[in-house]
Amino acid sequence: MFRQGGTFLGALALAGCSGDLSALDPAGPAARDIARLWWAMLAGSALLFLLVMGLFALVMLRPEAGRRWSPRAWIVGGGILMPVPVLFVLLLFAFGQGERHLPWRGEHNPVRIEARAHMWFWEFHYLDYPDVEPTVDVLHIPANYDVDVIATSDNVIHGFWVPRLGGKVDATPGHETLVRLYADRAGSFGGICAEYCGTGHAGMTFRVEAHTPAAFRAALGLGEEETE
Amino acid sequence: MNGERNETALALHRKLSEIWGTPPGLGRLSAVNHTAIGLRFIVTSGIFFAIGGLLAMLIRAQLATSASPFMDEGLYSQVFTMHGTIMMFLFAIPLIEGFAIYLLPKLLGARDLAFPRLTAFGYWCYLFGGLMLLGALAAGVAPDAGWFMYTPLSSSVHSPGINSDVWLLGVTFVEISAVCAAVEITVSILKLRAPGMSLARMPIFAWYMLVVAGMMLFAFPPLILGSILLEVERAFGLPFFDPERGGDPLLWQHLFWLFGHPEVYIIFLPAAGVLSTLIPVFAGRPLIGYGAVVAAIIAMAFLSFGLWVHHMYMVGISHLAMAFFSAASALVAVPTAIQIFSWLATLTYGRPRFSVPMLYVFGFFFVFVIGGLTGVMLAMMPFDKQAHDTHFVVAHLHYVLIGGFVFPMLAAAYYWMPHMTGRFPVQHLSRAAFWLIFIGFNVTFLVMHLTGLLGMPRRVHTYAAEAGWDTLNLVSSIGGFVMTFGFALVLLDFVLQYRYGRAFPRNPWKAATLEWAMPLPPPVYNFASLPSIDRRADRIAPRETGAHLAAGRGYLGFVRNGQMETLGVSITSGRLEQLIVLPNNSFLPLWTALATASFFIAMLAKLYWAVPIAMLLVLFFFLGWTRVTGSRADCGALSVGEDEDAVPHAECSGAPSWWAMVFTLASNATLYASLLFGGLFLWTSAPGWPAQEPPGMSLAFSALTAGMIAAGGALGAAAARRAGRAPRTFLLASAAAHLTATLLLGWMALNGVPDRTGHALSAVCFAILCYAGFHTALAAVFALYGVWRDATGFISQRRDLDLRIGRLWHLYTAVAGVLGVAFIHLLIAMGSAGGAS
Known part of the structure; x- marks a missing residue:
């Protein structure tokens, strides 16, 4: 009964969190880890919030009850002993997670794509397939495969972001920045410019199409893969 | 005996008022008195807050539904840029300056700040700079590249109009006022205190303002430099930020956030100082953990200069560097928690009573704790990679700034309004106003966290219905309008209090700090004679001290040669050191500020030939300031009352x-x-x-x-x-x-x-x-x-x-x-x- 209720609530929460651009509706390991981190931090924060507000209510309504702890215990306990371990664990965990999704990790060579930001559209160059024409506002990637996107710009700063697949990265003129995407299923995912880039900012959306290997080659207009 | 003393007190009051007073009519423009200028800062920043708030309403109207036809993207970009710019530079910082200018001499037992004419000059710079920005808004050429002006978007190639120049010049003009205030506040706190008030006896608010003013001295220069360089690049083509000519747009981001992050703490700390002042009063006992709080705010100031890169996680810096900044960002939670738990301990060891200021303290706890927790979340680099530049960050920063600044400052306003007006508020409206603001705020911004996580970026003027953000945005917009009604009610409440509040001459809150040891509203000279402090200055008895001082029985309970006199002390020990003679009312600050304005207008209008003339004009007026300072004869130590002597500041090494x-x-x-x-x-x-x-x-x-x-x-x-x-x-x-x-x-x-x-x-x-x-x-x-x-x-x-x-x-x-x-x-x-x- 409880379990069913829990499942139901979970389903409701997930329905509220789904969406083409939702970071809470992950379709890849990086986005999924970050979504988990969010839910864990949300739960922890809710507890800490209730604790502080509970203490505030206590000291306002029944101040004498708070005097069982010395003033020093209040300040050292609440100001140092409570936050420091929480922050320490959180930092270690987040650092480990960040490390895990860094672009240089992975057993095989990732597909490399250059995302060139313009005002206001995206142009994707397939660096591993020099003969393939660049695509505009549609990025084809193979599903279940590491993809490294190198973002750059020759005008203003833009932000490359595919919320369901992973974090964002700035496309800065004069610099190349790297973000790893991984879609664990074939499908179509929304992308959007995250950094304000002028009057066309809101319209600077794009799509990421994740394909099976054969469909990926077809989408790029490549022939059947030769057997090695 | 008593009657005789009252007569002396009245005579002294008359003589001091004549010397320290501001002339009527146009003569008001020559005022240099800290009470007058402080109130001007507060009122002006309030007007800017209202304008910034109206811009926020336009934003919420625009975003209430998908594909809204209300504003086009060009106008919308001016509106959100000006909303941020006004709130940060024309509301928050000047309001802090205003409170500090109004309160500090009164808290420290001085008659004015160290440099009254500089106070006035700072006000004019703030007003003229602000008017430049408002004028541009009215003319439809307001800045439109976002309040942090990222280049190359703000460069002459991508923003050829004067919009960006207005920002760079107008904000720099306003920052002159901030740096003036920072120097003035630092020196006034360190030198212009009542004898006996060592650093360790200062009221806690003075500690907060000392740290804040120190931070302002070091945080504003990087932005001023960045603004100068970007303006020079735009005006004369020197490539500091252009990547095609050896520049780098990231340099702007570093300079901006090197300012921008300490800025957040520059805004938060004075508000925390208000809380550390108010909470003891409403708990009916002195602050617990005074030393720990002082250590915490100093730690916070240092940490805040090591955090700027957390605004730049997306620009591609090494993971290890990011880990460092991530840890530093999270560590800021510790000094924050120390202050919060000092306040809780003070309440629990006191007899807390609820009143309108305490209602806002509750609002602070509720809102700011959420803002702090989401701040720790954003400090975690992986999470920030998703949340950065989305409405999650918009929600977070409003929780921090409204929770950590606006709520405490409203508490401060309710607390010190009786001081400024000598009248006590009508309570019914105040409570309704609070609840409207509190509920409206949370409705607006709590759901906005989710809007951001569902993928809505900042600064979009429209979104597709398929994105699924309509309901959340509509809720936020409704909440925003509720909050606006709340603020309107607060304004009405203040007007009613000013007009109809019942008179309440002394210490309505039973506070134990010096600013209440004077008749209300305060006389222009603050204290008819200056106190001698023998304990921590949040433990004095205002009623007795006030009567003692009004009767002229403290230091300087007399007038000499029509001079405006106050005392200077040694920095740490608070030992009497010098007699400070302050300059009187003058139009020179206004003229100097007008000359400074001519410099900025010449730059803006690209009349570069006029720029050197304007600079010489500024120099000329500043030299004019020295005409009334100094003396042509050695004077030696003079009596300052209480059987003590002090040398005039012109003859003192630590003037x-x-x-x-x-x-x-x-x-x-x-x-x-x-x-x-x-x-x-x-x-x-x-x-x-x-x-x-x-x-x-x-x-x-x-x-x-x-x-x-x-x-x-x-x-x-x-x-x-x-x-x-x-x-x-x-x-x-x-x-x-x-x-x-x-x-x-x-x-x-x-x-x-x-x-x-x-x-x-x-x-x-x-x-x-x-x-x-x-x-x-x-x-x-x-x-x-x-x-x-x-x-x-x-x-x-x-x-x-x-x-x-x-x-x-x-x-x-x-x-x-x-x-x-x-x-x-x-x-x-x-x-x-x-x-x-």
């Missing part, structure tokens, strides 16, 4: 103006260090290095220039040691050396760096040469000013203050100039093709 120069130079050195850092940063990070056509500098010529700068500085500094023994020879020689150095630097700038619009290396060298040349030219002015003062009899062996202030400038110029010349050679060697790199 406030000497310290002001020390802090001004520290702030100036930060600006210079930011410039040198910029050069090194471009060398390591920017594309297009090494430079193909580096500047050609002859080593011999540079050595000659450096030698001339050093000679000018050394001679000017040595002159101060010869006060009263013909310093004129040294000063004239110093002026000659400085003028020669200025010419040499000018020659180097014009002929040594021909490619200054072609590559950032040359542009940086040019900027350093200009900086050095500006300083040597002003050093020559200081030297000649010394000659003038000496010739007119203002200098003697005892009265050497003018020369000692000049000495600081001479020494700084010598060090900065020689360092600059050497740095240029280093940068050229490292950064040119065929050089060392």
Whole structure:
């Protein structure tokens, strides 16, 4: 009964969190880890919030009850002993997670794509397939495969972001920045410019199409893969 | 006996009011009194808050539904840019300055701040700079690149209109006021306290403001430098940020956030200072953990300068560096928690009572704790990669700024309104207003976290219905309008209190700090006589102390030669040190600010020929300020009452103006260090290095220039040691050396760096040469000013203050100039093709 209720609530929460651009509706390991981190931090924060507000209510309504702890215990306990371990664990965990999704990790060579930001559209160059024409506002990637996107710009700063697949990265003129995407299923995912880039900012959306290997080659207009 | 004392008190009150008062009518424009100027700051910032709030309403109207036709993208970008700019630069910082200017002398037992005319000048700069921005908004050419003005979007290529110039010039103008206030507040807290008030006895609010003013001295210069460089790039084509010519847009981000993150704490800490002042009053006992709180705010100030990169996780910096900044960002939670738990401990060991200010304290706890927790979330780099630049961040920053600033400042307003008006509020409206703001706020911004996580970026003027953000945005918009009604009700409440509140002459909250030891509303001179402090200054008895002081039984309970007198103490011990004679009302601050405005308007209108004229005009007016300072005869120690004597500040080694120069130079050195850092940063990070056509500098010529700068500085500094023994020879020689150095630097700038619009290396060298040349030219002015003062009899062996202030400038110029010349050679060697790199 409880379990069913829990499942139901979970389903409701997930329905509220789904969406083409939702970071809470992950379709890849990086986005999924970050979504988990969010839910864990949300739960922890809710507890800490209730604790502080509970203490505030206590000291306002029944101040004498708070005097069982010395003033020093209040300040050292609440100001140092409570936050420091929480922050320490959180930092270690987040650092480990960040490390895990860094672009240089992975057993095989990732597909490399250059995302060139313009005002206001995206142009994707397939660096591993020099003969393939660049695509505009549609990025084809193979599903279940590491993809490294190198973002750059020759005008203003833009932000490359595919919320369901992973974090964002700035496309800065004069610099190349790297973000790893991984879609664990074939499908179509929304992308959007995250950094304000002028009057066309809101319209600077794009799509990421994740394909099976054969469909990926077809989408790029490549022939059947030769057997090695 | 009692009647006689009252009569003396009344006579003293009349005499002091005559000396300290502000004339009526247009004469008000000459006011320099801190109470008057403080209130002007507060009221003006309130008006800007209302304008910024109306802009926020336009934003919420636009976003209430998908595909809204209300505003087009061009207008929308002006609206959100101006909303942020107004709230940060024209509301928050000036409101803090206003409260500090109004309160500090009263809390510290002084009659005014150290530099009343500077207070007035700061106000005019703030007002004129703000009007420049508002004028642009009315004319439809307001800044539109976002309140942090990221370049290249704000560059002349992508923003060819004057919109970005308005921001860069207008905000810099307003920042002059912030830096003036920072110097003034720092010196006033350190020197202008009641005798006996050591640092450790200061009311806690003074500690907060001391730390905040110190932070302002070091946080604003990077932004001022960045604004100057970007304006110079836009106006004259020197490429500091253009990646195609050796510049780097990331340099702007570093300079901006080097300011921008401390800025958040500059805004939060005064509000926390308000809480540390109010909570003890409503708990009915002194603050618990005074020492821990002081340590926490100092720690926070240091940490806040190590966090700026957490605004830049997306620009591609190494993971280890990010881990460092992530840890530092999370660590800020510790000093915050220490303060929060000190407040809880104070409440639990007191007898807390609920009243309107405490309602806002509750609002602070509720809202700010959520903002702090989401702040820790954002400090976690992986999470930030998703949440950055989305509405999650918008929600977070409003929780922090409204929770951590607006709620405490409303508590402060309700708490100190009776002080400002002498009247007590009508309570019913106040509570309704609070709940409207509180509920409206949470409805607006709590759901906005989710909007962001569902993928809505910041600063979009429209979104597709399929995105699924309609309901959340509509809820936020409704909440926003509820909150606006709440603020309107607060305004009405204040007006009613001002008009109809019942009179309440003394200490309505039973507080134990000095500002309540005076009749309300406060007299222009604050205290008819100044107290002597023998305990921590949040434990005094205002009623008894107030009567004692009003009767003229403390220090300076008399008038002398119609002078405006207050006392100066030694910095740490609070021992009586000097008698400070303050300047009276003057129109000069207004004229100087108008001259400064003409400089900014000439820049904005691209009338570059008028710019040097405007600068000379500013210099002329500033020199005019010195006409009423100083004395032509040695005076020696004078009686200050309480059987004690003190020397006038002009004859004291630690005069406030000497310290002001020390802090001004520290702030100036930060600006210079930011410039040198910029050069090194471009060398390591920017594309297009090494430079193909580096500047050609002859080593011999540079050595000659450096030698001339050093000679000018050394001679000017040595002159101060010869006060009263013909310093004129040294000063004239110093002026000659400085003028020669200025010419040499000018020659180097014009002929040594021909490619200054072609590559950032040359542009940086040019900027350093200009900086050095500006300083040597002003050093020559200081030297000649010394000659003038000496010739007119203002200098003697005892009265050497003018020369000692000049000495600081001479020494700084010598060090900065020689360092600059050497740095240029280093940068050229490292950064040119065929050089060392």
